Amino acid sequence: EPEVTQTPSHQVTQMGQEVILRCVPISNHLYFYWYRQILGQKVEFLVSFYNNEISEKSEIFDDQFSVERPDGSNFTLKIRSTKLEDSAMYFCASTSYNEQFFGPGTRLTVL
Amino acid sequence: LAKTTQPISMDSYEGQEVNITCSHNNIATNDYITWYQQFPSQGPRFIIQGYKTKVTNEVASLFIPADRKSSTLSLPRVSLSDTAVYYCLVGYNQAGTALIFGKGTTLSVSS
Numbered sequence: 203e204p205e206v207t208q209t210p211s212h213q214v215t216q217m218g219q220e221v222i223l224r225c226v227p228i229s230n231h232l233y234f235y236w237y238r239q240i241l242g243q244k245v246e247f248l249v250s251f252y253n254n255e256i257s258e259k260s261e262i263f264d265d266q267f268s269v270e271r272p273d274g275s276n277f278t279l280k281i282r283s284t285k286l287e288d289s290a291m292y293f294c295a296s297t298s299y300n301e302q303f304f305g306p307g308t309r310l311t312v313l
Numbered sequence: 314l315a316k317t318t319q320p321i322s323m324d325s326y327e328g329q330e331v332n333i334t335c336s337h338n339n340i341a342t343n344d345y346i347t348w349y350q351q352f353p354s355q356g357p358r359f360i361i362q363g364y365k366t367k368v369t370n371e372v373a374s375l376f377i378p379a380d381r382k383s384s385t386l387s388l389p390r391v392s393l394s395d396t397a398v399y400y401c402l403v404g405y406n407q408a409g410t411a412l413i414f415g416k417g418t419t420l421s422v423s424s
Contacts, residue, residue: 206356232408233408233409235411235412237412244414244415244416245351245357245412245414246414247411247413247414250409250410250411257409260411291354293356293357295356295412297408300345300362300406300407300408300410301359301362302357302412303359304355304356304357304358306355306356307355307356309354
């Protein structure tokens with residue numbers, strides 16, 4: 203069964219550093235998303251991406267965040283200057299219709 | 314977006330049927346009801362979706378009364394591996410639509 207993959211599984215970084223989280227969506231899917239989940243809290247929508255541009259973003263997705271589809275398979279989330287409060291699980295998802303398929307997540311720890 | 318209300322937690326024993334009810338009094342005409350499941354340290358996983366009446370798949374059943382102001386997810390004969398958080402989401406059924414998660418219902422299954 204096709205699945206969304208994410209790398210790395212765990213990223214530790216120093217406050218102020220840039221991080222790039224990578225995702226490989228399911229190959230025939232057209233819509234891509236990033237969500238995050240701070241430990242013990244609910245899953246929060248960050249951004250959706252379609253046809254090489256952002257289609258929707260939340261208030262969390264400020265100028266520190268950016269997304270890119272650099273090639274035909276990868277979808278990345280960049281955090282330009284990490285803050286302590288960016289520590290969370292980051293989930294990538296993709297869909298072709300309505301059911302969103304989530305990846306296993308990247309645990310980001312900002313020290 | 315329709316606000317949803319579901320129990321914070323539920324306990325059950327292996328082999329029992331579990332019913333989780335979600336209230337969504339302000340559901341719109343075009344909204345669908347979707348349930349996701351999340352295991353610890355994993356991304357959410359689609360379980361079932363419906364618009365009205367009853368929907369059944371290999372995992373669960375979804376009961377939606379005629380007024381659509383609530384819905385019930387039914388898990389037959391739960392096992393320990395069904396211990397997870399279950400989310401009820403209500404929204405427009407279209408690719409690209411952001412999923413807005415609440416706190417969900419934490420189901421604990423004991424032996």
